[in-house]
Amino acid sequence: MNPSIETIAEHASFGGVQGFYRHESSTIGLPMRFGLYMPPNSALTNAASADLRIAAVVFLAGLTCNEETFAIKAGAQAKAAELGLALIMPDTSPRGANVVGEADAWDFGLAASFYLDATQEPWRAHYQMASYVASELISVVAQRWPIDVNRVGIMGHSMGGHGALTLALKHPAQFKSVSAIAPICAPTQCPWGKKALSGYLGDDAASQNSWAQHDASALMQACARGAPFPSGILIDQGLADKFLLDQLNPDHFDAACEAVGQPLRLRRQVGYDHGYYFVASVIDDHLAHHHARLAQLV
Amino acid sequence: MNPSIETIAEHASFGGVQGFYRHESSTIGLPMRFGLYMPPNSALTNAASADLRIAAVVFLAGLTCNEETFAIKAGAQAKAAELGLALIMPDTSPRGANVVGEADAWDFGLAASFYLDATQEPWRAHYQMASYVASELISVVAQRWPIDVNRVGIMGHSMGGHGALTLALKHPAQFKSVSAIAPICAPTQCPWGKKALSGYLGDDAASQNSWAQHDASALMQACARGAPFPSGILIDQGLADKFLLDQLNPDHFDAACEAVGQPLRLRRQVGYDHGYYFVASVIDDHLAHHHARLAQLV
Helix, strand or coil, rough: CCCCCEEEEECCCCCCCCEEEEECCCCCCCEEEEEEEEEECHCCCCCHHHCCCCEEEEEECCCCCCCCHHHHHCCHHHHHHHHHEEEEEEEEEECCCCCCCCCCCCEECEECCCCCEEECCCCCCCCCCCHHHHHHHHHHHHHCEEEEEEEEEEEEHHHHHHHHHHHHHHCCCCCCEEEEEEECCCHHHHHHHHHHHHHHHHCCCCCCCHHHHHHHHHHHHCCHHHHHCCCCCCEEEEEHHHHHHHHHHHHHHHHHHHHHHHCEEEECCCCCCCCHHHHHHHHHHHHHHEEEEEEEEH | CCCEEEEEEEEEEEEEEEEEEEEECCCCCCCEEEEEEEHHHHHHCCCCCCCCEEEEEEEEECCCCCCCCCHHHHHCCHHHHHCCEEEEEECCCCEEECCCCCCCECECCCCCCCCECCCCCCCCCCHHHHHHHHHHHHHHHHHCCCCEEEEEEEEEHHHHHHHHHHHHHHHHCCCCCCCCCCCCCCHHHCCHHHHHHHHHHHCCCCCCCCHHHCCHHHHHHHCCCCCCCCCCCEEEEEEECCCHHHHHHHHHHHHHHHHCCCCCEEECCCCCCCCHHHHHHHHHHHHHHHHHHHHHCC
């Protein structure tokens, strides 16, 4: 299988290439767009030689964003170029599912997939973002670019931080490193999360696919066999973030990590808000965090 | 005079503050918005003490942009924070002038002021961006923030590169350093420039305010007393820029600099296009260029 990938745009960036692409996703059942940054060293590598494939970090964006947001606003390409890391930036939901009402709210439906596999009608046909990110996207990218699928980390912002933490905890063999910026740490406990989980998964008590399986704090708390990421997890949280008190709950995740012995560097940053000026201010540290872990796996 | 400045938004960024503000401009005769990045060291300084005021660089954006574009897309705050430089980002035209037809074209009128003082009706009442940038903006900023008005550089992108070069050449005592990214170097010779100059200034031959006074290459060529910026001018130009051949004419400016002995570092960058992925890729070098010159003036 070598699905065709359509190039939407490519821009030289810090000696590498910031591209945007579209492909037919078998998981989603619709065309999906993604951004990809390939650092300059990747021009020297060869997809046919596993030794020369490069590590990659998947970035999951937050509510209202798309596959361009992080590429435009985070200023991540400079550090990725320096470290030789690829950056994979999926969209935040299916587009074109034409679910009635999917564009009615900014925190549910379009650009608000919460990176889970919906079980409820009418969402389940296309809103399968967890499987898309964990099982399809990386292999699609690796068929055209020299990505080492065995050295892939995942990170995200806000809703995407929730996605990164939950997907990493559910697929630790797939994602070797994880970090998050202002993540929704306990969606079963906050308004955004309750709305999304009930809409996509149905009532918690009645669901075969319980809400706790999509809550990073609950997933961490359930790690009976000890720390899933012994090399540590990095989270940055701004203290001037207007969503901190009602929606984000980093303390829940901190307590869960403490309970299972998971090393967590939770940096509470005075003065920073929820936006991309904060993301940009800490992104280099996050890429260094992933690089440090992924470089050990060569 | 201490005109009131309204804060639209402020975001912590690399230890400093990326803010957006609005003030009543006496030059424009309308409210004008601007962006301002103040680096972290500025919190330690005091507007009452001239010794502690910091150097600043004015950035002029290109066609279709506004006061937010550079702040969001260029990734300049990291280097500005490191160097202790303030960044001043005006809007690209008056807003609210309500000139008939001002929004009809993307290359003339709104967001397309060309940073000159219009002499023609109906533009002359408000389209006075040259005087606004050169004579009002910096002093307005310096009344509230600890900017050293004697250490201000100017740079810009595309139309803003034209603005930076022409304003620096006309006001070398005001702007001590200058650089540009993909600038319109000879507006009297290209379609964008001819349209703007004829619209804002009228027919060249009939004008008291000749087009050549708004053309960086012609202004440089006319520097009879030698190099106006002996410490050098920096220009970056991407060679995959689709506007290079028809609109930008860096060779004209290069030849003019050569003729008057003006040191010019014109870097022709293979593979880069006209967009902000290019701006971001070279911005650190531009800020270092300004810092090197402005630091000599302490």
